[in-house]
Amino acid sequence: MERYTVTIISPASSGARPTLLVPFPPSALVTAFVDELFKRIARQGLALAPSTHIATLHVDNEEQEDADHITRGAIIDTEDLLQHAVDPTKDKLYAVFTAKQGASSQISPVTTNQDLAGEKTISVRVVTPATAQGKRTPVLILLPASTTVKQLHEIVAQKLGTSATFTNKDDLNHCNCALARQLADADSPPTQYTLVHGKSKVERIELGSQDGTEDGLKASIRGHIGQYFEANQKMNCFGGQFHANSSTSYKKTPVVAVCSKLRHVPAHARTVGSENEQTDASRAHVLDLHTKEIPIHSGSHEATLEQAGLSELAVDGVVDIFVVERASSGTVTLPPRGRDSIFRSHPHWEPPTVQGDRATAMFLSSLRVFASMVERPDKEKDNFKDAVLHVFDLLTKFPPAVRTLHILINGKTPTPTECAALSHAVYETLDRIIPTALIGTTHARVFEGSRLLFGFVLEKARSLKLSDETQSFPYLTALKEVELADKKTKEAVMHAQKTSSGLIERVDGSPEDGFVSTDGEIRRLALLSAGSTQLLLTFDGSLASNYHYADAGDASCVWEEEELHDMHALAEFCGRNKLAVHKPSQLAGAVAPCLTFDRRAHLAVYTGQEGCGADPSKSTLTFRPMHGSENVDVAVIEQLIASVLKRYEADGTAVFDALGGAAVRRLHAPDEICKSSPTTIVRCSC
Incomplete structure (x- = not known):
């Protein structure tokens, strides 16, 4: 965390130039820093807001400072990283605000x-x-x-x-x-x-x-x-x-x-x-x-x-x-069936910048376990699921991604269009918070931070969830299924027409006997979905009027921005929320599904043990997003990944898939068993 001194210049300041001291992570984008400025300025009572003013950030140093520094100060691009554009030890920042037209x-x-x-x-x-x-x-x-x-x-x-x-x-x-x-x-x-x-x-x-x-x-x-x-x-x-x-x-x-x-x-x-x-060359791009x-x-x-x-x-x-x-293969494919197919590496999961194999495995494996944790949480009710959607919404600020997450945590299958909405939203969120010192500046490793983001969502959701007595959970109420099936043909309708006996497809020339007024929402949903599904999940407009969370949609009221930049704290959140990574040798005692490593030391999902009759040395079932399900020999995997894990430790990226968490430690050394000597095992009451 660095401290930046910013001088505010705007018509609203009436000639005065207030100066703010702003602690902020140097690895953040300049645009995030400008957002923080707007929040701090509002607390100072100045009439400056993103809806009414445009802010440009200028940099000037001690040697150049004079009466005309604003005209000579360089403008900082909002898509640059703060640490690449500003040296807080010698540069002064000037935020110039101009009224929007x-x-x-x-x-x-x-x-x-x-x-x-x-x-x-x-x-x-x-x-x-x-x-x-x-x-x-x-x-x-x-x-x-x-x-x-x-x-x-x-x-x-x-x-x-x-x-x-x-x-x-x-x-x-x-x-x-x-x-x-x-x-x-x-x-x-x-x-x-x-x-x-x-x-x-x-x-x-x-x-x-x-x-x-x-x-x-x-x-x-x-x-x-x-x-x-x-x-x-x-x-x-x-x-x-x-x-x-x-x-x-x-x-x-x-x-x-x-x-x-x-x-x-x-x-x-x-x-x-x-x-x-x-291949990448044969893929089309669909808007x-x-x-x-x-x-x-x-x-x-x-x-x-x-x-x-x-x-x-x-x-x-x-x-x-x-x-x-x-991204699309350009060929017609049927929707995936089953979790192994849903979370396989397909073009529709690709973000704007194609990710490396480790990053892709990290994203899809973490997403699969994360969705399973929310779908079947231990002793949790709908308030937890609603809180997960709430935190994810505050992070991504992209409703189509929230809708896709709701589909996944309910054990259903999203379309390629829906998958892309989620992956792109997660990518842009991670691209804002993961330090470039860890992943470089090519953006091809952004998804390596996926597990940490999902761990953060689970941690915050547990502290933000509404009371069990809440009558109507905001997100679960707004995300509702609408039936769009023709009562006669049972096909999904596109041109919806309400009749006294139910919904039908409006056909040119059909008699109008029995027609009644059709709800505008039903007409809109049927037409825009083009009769593609009989049961349509919609994110309706009731969220704003039914918003029970105290933050009023402002993430800064829920967490400090620097929390998202503390990688080790995020790793701890993963350990506390069942997103810890297990060694292959620990999987026999682990609860599936959970995260583990494959033979390349990329994240995979442990899905259980094969039944009787399987080769005991290869009875462990794992899912690899790049390859699918396979039986593995955990002893061989441990040997193959040892050197790779040491390399992760050396380059600092081990935090992305760090082993740990209470569940993992218990598997390594069960609490109820203490070793008093190399040859004697006694049970203790601790």
């Missing part, structure tokens, strides 16, 4: 041929995990309400300077057979067949002379849809009847359903694409958009912002859109 001047008009005058508009703020940490200023855009989701994506990509795509390749879930069966019960015109494709899109198509055969129908559908649909989709016909004397002339024309092919493959026969086998509530599915790209009801999410007139640039 009105909000309208910060809004960049969208490039469009339409005149926005008189047209309904929506203000959108683009938030990334980096801007959530204060590393950059969020982009604010004014858009016509008629802007489509696809156009929104393109504008955001342009503003962020990325060429990442908006993919439709993850749309694997639609099946139109149930709707086609219903339509087939009705009469059909003799010269037209009914095509149901996409998400419950129903069209009447003229029947050609060759369309009485399967090949003829496929050719007609191919020409109408405009793509070779057979590659990933399957055609099914319902209700068609031929004349008695003809096999190509219809007496009753069919209803044709075009569905995702994977929906017609039995579950046991489905295979998951191996994304981790893709994922989220509202605070849910991820925006690419299938909703034709909907306008007005149709999607985005204005209903506005706070102080601005809608936050959360953005993550996700």
Whole structure:
């Protein structure tokens, strides 16, 4: 911790130049230091705040100080490290505050041929995990309400300077057979067949002379849809009847359903694409958009912002859109099944800077054990789970990541989009707090601090959790599941319509008998999720009105910033909260799941002992994020890692995966057993 003297220069100081003495970690980013300045200035009663003023930090030394030091003082970039830009022994800092212009001047008009005058508009703020940490200023855009989701994506990509795509390749879930069966019960015109494709899109198509055969129908559908649909989709016909004397002339024309092919493959026969086998060069990058509530599915790209009801999410007139640039193999894969698959090293777990093997193993192994600890804590109730989400929210300040964590700690499977939101948020948080002296400046080792961050979350959650008698836990109440299944077809709906008997998919031309008013939230959730799931987890807006924590959303009221920079204290937190690392030789007495080492001295997860009949020397089961599950010989592993652990001790990074904690010490030397001599073991009552 260093002490920095800062002179405040602003119109609000009325000519006076107050000076603050600010203790702060030199390994922190300048932007974090500026945030701390704003907090201390507010306590001094000056009318300076991030919402009204911009702060620039200037450095000047003793030799250069004079009346005109502000014009000659160098401006420090907010993304630099404090220790690289300032020498506290000789440099003086000057914080210059200038008033922000009105909000309208910060809004960049969208490039469009339409005149926005008189047209309904929506203000959108683009938030990334980096801007959530204060590393950059969020982009604010004014858009016509008629802007489509696809156009929104393109504008955001342009503003962020990325060429990442908006993919439709993850749309694997639609099946139109149930709707086609219903339509087939009705009469059909003799010269037209009914095509149901996409998400419950129903069209009447003229029947050609060759369309009485399967090949003829496929050719007609191919020409109408405009793509070779057979590659990933399957055609099914319902209700068609031929004349008695003809096999190509219809007496009753069919209803044709075009569905995702994977929906017609039995579950046991489905295979998951191996994304981790893709090389970096072959990987695509996808720009994922989220509202605070849910991820925006690419299938909703034709909907306008007005149709999607985005204005209903506005706070102080601005809608936050959360953005993550996700790595992808560029191939269609099924969602992972089981913990081993969820926590394998896939491209969607990669942060902005690709991490080394040790860092990746550290992140995914620690995340798996951390999620298990919260999912099944000993003698804990919902107040602990809610507190974990609360602390994680204060750290990351990125709601899509909180939503993903809720999915994991409830034992469910997140999508690649959701995984990326969490990994990017954790990366940006760690990048702010882990000293570069330990991991270097390339950012390729940031995830090596993952275990320490999760240990900090567990430690703070135990002290912050609300009373057991609390009637409504803020985060668990705000994170709720909404059912979006059609009452007739049981398929997820995209164009939700409420009827007197339940929710249905709105189909063009369907009778409106029984329709009742549909809740705006349900319409928005169904449309933006594009009918991708029947049960949707949403992070709704009730958190602010139901916030029972005393900190009012301000992390500085819960912990001091320097706590996050004390690596050894964070390691102690891990030991106290079941995130200690066990030696391979201790695993037989450990409780699974727990952290251990693999043969490369990277973190792995001990998942238990294999049953009877297994080779006793290889009965220990471990999970390695880079390789999967395997049986290991713990004696061999101990020998292989000994020299590597010594190297970790030498370079100071042993703190990231330090052995220790009460549970580990008990395994090493049980409390109830004392050795009075090399050959005599006695039990004592201590």
